[in-house]
Amino acid sequence: MMSSTSPTQLASLRDMGIYEPFQQMVSWGNVFKSDINDHSPNTASSSVIQMDHNIIKASYPSSSHNQIEVEPSSNDHQDDEDDGRNHDKTKRRLAQNREAARKSRLRKKAYVQQLEESRLKLSQLEQELEKAKQQGMYSSGSSYVGSSGSINTRISAFELEYSHWLEEQSRRVSEIRTALQAHISDIELRMLVESCLNHYANLFRMKSDAAKADVFYLISGMWRTSTERLFQWIGGFRPSDLLNVVMPYLQPLTEQQILEVRNLQQSSQQAEDALSQGIDKLQQSLAENIVIDVVMESNDYPSHMGAAIENLQALEGFVNQADHLRQQTLQQMAKILTTRQAARGLLCLGEYLHRLRALSSLWAARPREPT
Numbered sequence: 159m160m161s162s163t164s165p166t167q168l169a170s171l172r173d174m175g176i177y178e179p180f181q182q183m184v185s186w187g188n189v190f191k192s193d194i195n196d197h198s199p200n201t202a203s204s205s206v207i208q209m210d211h212n213i214i215k216a217s218y219p220s221s222s223h224n225q226i227e228v229e230p231s232s233n234d235h236q237d238d239e240d241d242g243r244n245h246d247k248t249k250r251r252l253a254q255n256r257e258a259a260r261k262s263r264l265r266k267k268a269y270v271q272q273l274e275e276s277r278l279k280l281s282q283l284e285q286e287l288e289k290a291k292q293q294g295m296y297s298s299g300s301s302y303v304g305s306s307g308s309i310n311t312r313i314s315a316f317e318l319e320y321s322h323w324l325e326e327q328s329r330r331v332s333e334i335r336t337a338l339q340a341h342i343s344d345i346e347l348r349m350l351v352e353s354c355l356n357h358y359a360n361l362f363r364m365k366s367d368a369a370k371a372d373v374f375y376l377i378s379g380m381w382r383t384s385t386e387r388l389f390q391w392i393g394g395f396r397p398s399d400l401l402n403v404v405m406p407y408l409q410p411l412t413e414q415q416i417l418e419v420r421n422l423q424q425s426s427q428q429a430e431d432a433l434s435q436g437i438d439k440l441q442q443s444l445a446e447n448i449v450i451d452v453v454m455e456s457n458d459y460p461s462h463m464g465a466a467i468e469n470l471q472a473l474e475g476f477v478n479q480a481d482h483l484r485q486q487t488l489q490q491m492a493k494i495l496t497t498r499q500a501a502r503g504l505l506c507l508g509e510y511l512h513r514l515r516a517l518s519s520l521w522a523a524r525p526r527e528p529t
Contacts, residue, residue, distance in 0.1 A: 261345060264345060264346065264349070265349070268349045268353070272353065272356075279322060279326070282322070283318065283319060283322065310371060310372055310375075312367070312368070312370075312371035312372075313368060313371050313372050313375055316364060316365075316367065316368040316371070316381070317381060319364055320361075320364065320381060323357075323360065323361055323364065324515075326357065327357060327508060327511075328508075328512065330350070330353065330354050330357055330508070331354075331504075331505060331508035331509065331512070333350055334350050334351075334354065334501050334504060334505045334508075335505055337350055337501065338498070338501055338502065338505065344497045344498070347497050347498065347501055348497045350501065351492060351497060351500050351501050351504060354504045354508075355488060355489065355492060355504075358484075358485065358488055359485060362481040362482075362484070362485050365393060365394070365477070365481055366477075366478055366481065368381075369393070369473075369474045369477045369478065370474065373470075373473045373474045373477060374473075376393045376477055377392060377393045377473060377476075377477055379393065383514065383515045383518035383519075384518045384521065384522075385514045385515070385517045385518040385521065386511070386514050386515065386518070389514075391430070391434075391480070392433060392434075392437065392476055392477060392480035393477045393480060393481070394480060394481060394484055395484065395511075396430060397426040397429075397430065397483055397484050397487035398423060398426050398427050398430060400484075400487060400488075400507060401419070401422065401423050401426065401487070401491070403506065403507065403510050404491075404502075404503040404506045404507055404510075405419065407502055407503065407506045408495060408499050408502060408503055411499075415494055415495065418494045419491075419494060422487065422490050422491065422494065426483065426487050429483050430483070433476060433479060433480055433483070436476060437476055440469050440472055440473070440476070443465075443469050444466055444469040444470070447463070447465045447466040447469065448463075448466055491503060
């Protein structure tokens with residue numbers, strides 16, 4: 159016997175959130191009751207079965223429907239492949255960006271280091287020059303006296319700066335030797351090569367300033383050791399001699415490199431010959447201007463001496479052209495060679511010049527027989 163539900167009980171059930179299911183159960187009871195009254199025993203069961211069947215259909219879709227959802231379409235497979243290719247492309251781009259950033263950091267680091275070294279060197283040079291001025295003379299060691307009989311301060315400053323250049327050159331050559339032994343990357347090695355080439359460019363700039371102060375001092379090689387002066391040519395080394403010294407240490411060379419090096423040797427030799435002929439003509443013209451008034455008993459002495467002075471001033475141009483040829487030979491050689499070949503060439507050149515200076519010291523310190 160089913161008990162009736164009061165409105166108060168329904169309100170209480172609604173607040174508890176179970177009113178709707180309870181009401182559904184009541185409705186099912188009504189259905190059974192109506193079926194019993196109609197004396198149709200199968201009607202109630204068929205209604206319940208039909209309702210349950212509808213619930214099952216709603217809750218569990220057909221197997222064919224599940225198969226459609228599980229099996230991926232060809233478009234989905236294509237999208238997965240596209241996503242994979244895009245992912246690989248992104249990874250490659252990120253790797254390239256990281257490598258470019260690393261190279262940029264290396265270049266910036268080398269540039270900042272070079273600026274700092276130049277600043278420290280300039281500061282040190284200024285302090286030493288100021289100290290020498292306060293003492294009333296330059297302490298460069300040679301105390302070079304110009305033609306006027308007084309100390310040429312600009313030449314003394316060059317000697318001091320050149321001594322620092324030699325110290326820096328020794329350090330750079332040592333760095334290249336260590337780098338070649340450590341098998342560092344070509345990028346880092348290229349920075350050392352360019353730094354060494356710039357160091358030689360600084361030497362040529364220093365020599366240009368010294369030539370303006372006293373070209374005879376520079377062209378005579380008084381700032382070099384005795385053994386270096388043995389190979390002196392217009393204030394420095396011959397570019398063709400440089401190529402002959404370093405060539406054996408650059409092997410193996412490709413056929414194209416051999417051809418380009420030979421062309422460079424030929425053009426350097428031609429330029430050397432042209433400068434040497436120009437020096438010879440200048441000396442000849444200088445000698446003629448000096449002795450012409452003696453032979454011809456001319457009274458035009460001032461004009462002849464003025465022409466001789468102009469010839470001497472032309473010497474500065476020859477020194478600058480010779481240094482320009484030396485610098486161009488170094489730069490062209492570095493372009494022809496690979497990075498490691500150029501590094502070996504600069505190492506060989508630096509070691510060659512260092513041993514020439516060491517030979518001078520050994521020669522000066524050799525034991526002599528007593529007179």
